[in-house]
Amino acid sequence: MTLQPSASPLAAGLPETPATLPVDGPAPPSTARSPTVLALRRGLHHGGFLIGAGILGIILLCALAAPLIAPHDPYAQDVSRRLIPPIWQQKGTWDHVLGTDKLGRDYLSRLIYGSQISLLIGIAAAAISGVIGTTLGLCAGYFGGKVDAVVSYVVTTRLAMPVVLVALAMASLVGGSLKVVVLVLGFLLWDRFAVVTRAATRQIRDQDFIAAARATGFSPARILFQEVLPNILNALIVVATLEMAHAILLEAALSFLGLGVQPPLPSWGLMIAEGKPYMFFQPWVITIPGVALLVLVLAINLLGDGIRDVTAPEGRR
C-alpha cells in the first residue's frame, strides 16, 4: 500500500522554500515572456474575461465595503414604509433607490449585504470542496492502482447522490444556517475537482521533471504538492469558478425552499423566496435579487471561461 507517504500531505506539502526547481517545466518568472505576463496580456484582449472580472470585482468591492456604501441598515424595518417601489416606478423615492421589502427594509442595502453571503458561501464551499477533491484526485492520479480504484469508487458513490436532495435532507436534519449550508455544499461539491485533478495528474505523472524529482529522492507528498499541483493549477481554477457559481445557485435554491440561511439574513435566495407572493403584482421584489444572482453567476462563469482561454490558449476552440 503506497498510501502511507501521503497520509499527512498538508504537513509534508508545506515547502520549506518556495524556490522554483530547475526541473520545473516553465521558464523562470523574471523574464518578460513569463506565462503569467503572457496570460495577462491575452486576458486584456479577451472580452469575456474582462467583463467577468469587472463585474465580479464590483460585487466583491460591494461585499467588502458594504457598511460604507449601503445607504441604510439592512435589518432596520419600518412597516409603515413597506413595499415602496424602486426609483424607476411612479412612486419611487431617492431615499430607497431600489424600494423597500415587505417589512420596510431598504432593498438596495439588503442587496449589498446579500452579496457578502453569496460570495462567502461561493468561496468557502469552493475552498472546502477544492481541498477535498484535489487531495483525492492527486493521490488517485499519481499513485494509480488500488488508490485510484478506491478514490474512483468514492467519486462514483458521491456522483450517485443527488446534491440538492442530500443538501435538503441535511439542512432539515440539523436545521438551516449559514454554517450548515457552507459545510454541506463544501462536502458535496468536490467531485469535479477530484475527476479533473485525477485526469490532469495522470497526464503529467510520467513526464521527465516528475521522474527527475523522484530520482532526486523527493517524498511523494513533496512531489504532489510542489511539482504536480502547480502544473495543474490552471484547470483547477476553472473548476473552482464553476463550483463557486454552482454553490451560489444551490444556496439560493436551499434558501428559497426555506432550508438555507435563515431570516433576517439578507441572502439573495431568501429575498427571491420572500418575493414570490408578490410576483404577480410587485414583480420588482423578486426580479431585483433574481437579476443580481444571474449577473453574479454569469460573471463567475465568464471569468472561469476567460481564465481557461488565456492560460491555455491551445485548448481554445
Added chain:
Amino acid sequence: MARHSSAACAALTLLMLATSVPALAGKANDTLVYASDTEPENVSPYHNSAREGVILARNVWDTLIYRDPKTGTYQPMLATAWKWVDPVTLELTLREGVSFHNGDAFGADDVAFTFNYVLTPEARTVTKQNVDWMKSTEVVDARTVRIHLKTAFPAALEYLAGPTPIFPAAYFKTVGLDGFAKAPVGTGPYRITAVENGRGVKMERFAKYWPGSPIGSPKIGKLEFRVIPDADSRMAELVTGGIDWIWRVPSDQADQLKAAPNVTVLSAETMRVGFLQFDTLGRATANSPLKDVRVRQAISYAIDRKAMVDNLVRGGSRVMNAACFIDQFGCTDEGVPRFAYDPAKAKALLKEAGYPDGFEIDLGAYRERDYAEAVIGYLRAVGIKVRLNYLRYAALRDLIRGGKVSIAFQTWGSFSVLDVSAFTGVYFRGGDEDLTKDPETIAALQAGDGATDPAVRKVKYAEALKRIAGQAYALPMFSYSTNYAFTSDLAFTAQPDELPRFYAAQWK
C-alpha cells in the same frame, strides 16, 4: 393608481393565458368550489383541530343548539328545549322528524352515543377541550337526554351550539372511526358524497334536510372543498375560474385582486388572536432568559403591535391586550397591564435583567411568515437575536406540547366559541399547551369556569387575565383579519367567527 391597476390587469391576463383550465366550478354547474391551504387530518369533527374541519362540520352536521350570529341568542336546533335541572345536569328535549343523510332517524341514542363515545380514551378525541366538561350523557326517553357535567359549567350552551356535532349511533358503530372518516354521515344541510385524500371533499345539498331549521335550507346544489396549499395557485385558480371562493388572501394581494374582473374582495376581522407564548419554565433551554419576568416584559415593549396591525395585518384587525378575543364572554382588557411600543424601556429592562447585549433565542411559527419576521426584526432592534423555526401547525403544536419551543407565535380561533374559556382553557389552565402552569392563574380560571353567576365569572377571568399580562406569560398581539375573494356571481357574507356559511350563500 391607474398605472398600478393596469399592471395588475396585465399580470392577471397573463395568468389566465398561462392556466386556461376548463371551468368546472361556478354558477353554470351550480357547484361552489372553495379552496383552503390545510387538509383536516380526519374529516370527523372531533378528530381534527383545523379550521377547514370546523367549516366542514358546520355544513355537514347539526348541533343541538344554534347561536344566531347576529343577535347572539340561543335558538332550538336538534334540541327544541333545554333546562338546567341543577348546575351539573342539563336536560334537553330533542326534535322529531329529523333524519341522517343515510336515512336513519335522529334520536336520543345518537346524542348519548356521540357524547359518551368522544369522552372515551379509545376515541382519541383531538378536540378534548371542547368536550371534557361533560361527565356522561343519559337517555331519559326517545326524545329526552340528560347531560351530566363534571362541575358547574355555565358556558355549556355555547359549546353545544358549536364544536359538538351529533353522529349517527347505529351507522358509526357499524363502520367505526375509519369507515366514518371515509364516508361521514350527519344531519346537516350538505351531504358528503366523496372524501378524496389530498384533494378535498365533495358535497351536495341534502334533499331531506329538516324544514324550519334556523339556518334555512341551502340554495346552492353542490359544494366542493379543495385543498390547494400554495397561496399563489389558489389566487390563480380563482382568477381563471377554476374555483369560486378563497380566503386568507394576504392584504397586499387582496388590494390588487380588487382590480381583477369578476372577483369580489371582502375584508373582515375574525376572532382569531395571534399571541407570543413564552417558555417561562425554561423547559426548552436551560437558564432560559424567559424565566425572568423583566425579559418577557422587555419583549412585550419591543414589539410595535399597532404598526403591525396598521400596515401588515390591516382589514379591521385590532391590537389585543388581554389573552383572548375581546368579544368573548369574560374577556376584558380593563385593568389589564398594557405594553405600548417602547424600545428604550425594553432595552432598560433587558439591562436590568442582566442582558445588556441581548441574547439568542428560538421562535416557532406556523402561519403568516411575514408577521413572524416582523417580530424578529423588532426583537433584533433591542438586541435579541431570534432563530426562526417555521413549521406546519401539527408539527409545531407537538413541539410546543413537548416543551421544545422558547417563544411560540401562536394563533387561536377558539373554535368560534364566544366564551373566554375556549381560549384561556387551552393555554393557561394547566393543559398540554400551558407553558406556564401558574397555580394562581389556574385557580382563577377554574373558579371562573365553574361559577354559575356570570358576574363572578367575569371577576375571576379578569383576575386571571391581569395575572397573565402582569407576569407577561404571553404577549397577546392582535386579532386577525381575513380577506375573502370570490367570484362576483356569488352572494356571500362573512362573520367574525371565521366560519364561512356556505349553506347561506347563493348565486346572484
